[in-house]
Amino acid sequence: MADDCLFCKIAGGEIPAKIVYRDDEVVAFEDINPQAPCHVLIVPYRHIPTLNDAEAGDDALLGRLVLRAARIAAERGHAADGYRTVFNCNRGAGQTVFHIHLHLLAGRNLNWPPG
Numbered sequence: 001m002a003d004d005c006l007f008c009k010i011a012g013g014e015i016p017a018k019i020v021y022r023d024d025e026v027v028a029f030e031d032i033n034p035q036a037p038c039h040v041l042i043v044p045y046r047h048i049p050t051l052n053d054a055e056a057g058d059d060a061l062l063g064r065l066v067l068r069a070a071r072i073a074a075e076r077g078h079a080a081d082g083y084r085t086v087f088n089c090n091r092g093a094g095q096t097v098f099h100i101h102l103h104l105l106a107g108r109n110l111n112w113p114p115g
């Protein structure tokens with residue numbers, strides 16, 4: 001756990017969030033400022049600041065984030081209509097919380113390319 005990291009604190013239960021899934025490695029919760037009717041963040045407990053900091057040994061963990069997003073999308077009925085999964089990496093891509101997280105967005109038409 002990193003000091004003063006919002007998502008370490010949410011994962012550790014220090015700061016409340018609407019948790020939708022939890023296992024021994026990842027937690028998923030509702031985004032506080034949703035950009036779509038469904039906007040969930042899937043987060044590893046381990047503090048990895050950005051995707052640039054992930055290593056070869058993290059492949060299973062990253063896969064777990066992606067598969068969990070797909071599972072949550074399916075549970076909410078978005079599998080057929082579609083959904084988007086996004087890692088924003090660093091400020092130029094809009095990353096504001098420097099603890100890796102996968103966005104799951106669904107429930108509306110999602111434009112491409114994104115802004």
Ligand code: 5GP
Nearest residue numbers: 017029030031032033088094095096097098
């Ligand atoms: P980023 O911009 O880093 O890719 O995504 C950070 C996300 O975290 C944003 O979508 C933002 O709304 C969300 N967020 C920021 N603070 C909080 C919080 O305290 N609780 C929750 N649940 N989400 C947060």
Ligand code: ZN
Nearest residue numbers: 005008047099
């Ligand atoms: Zn953290």
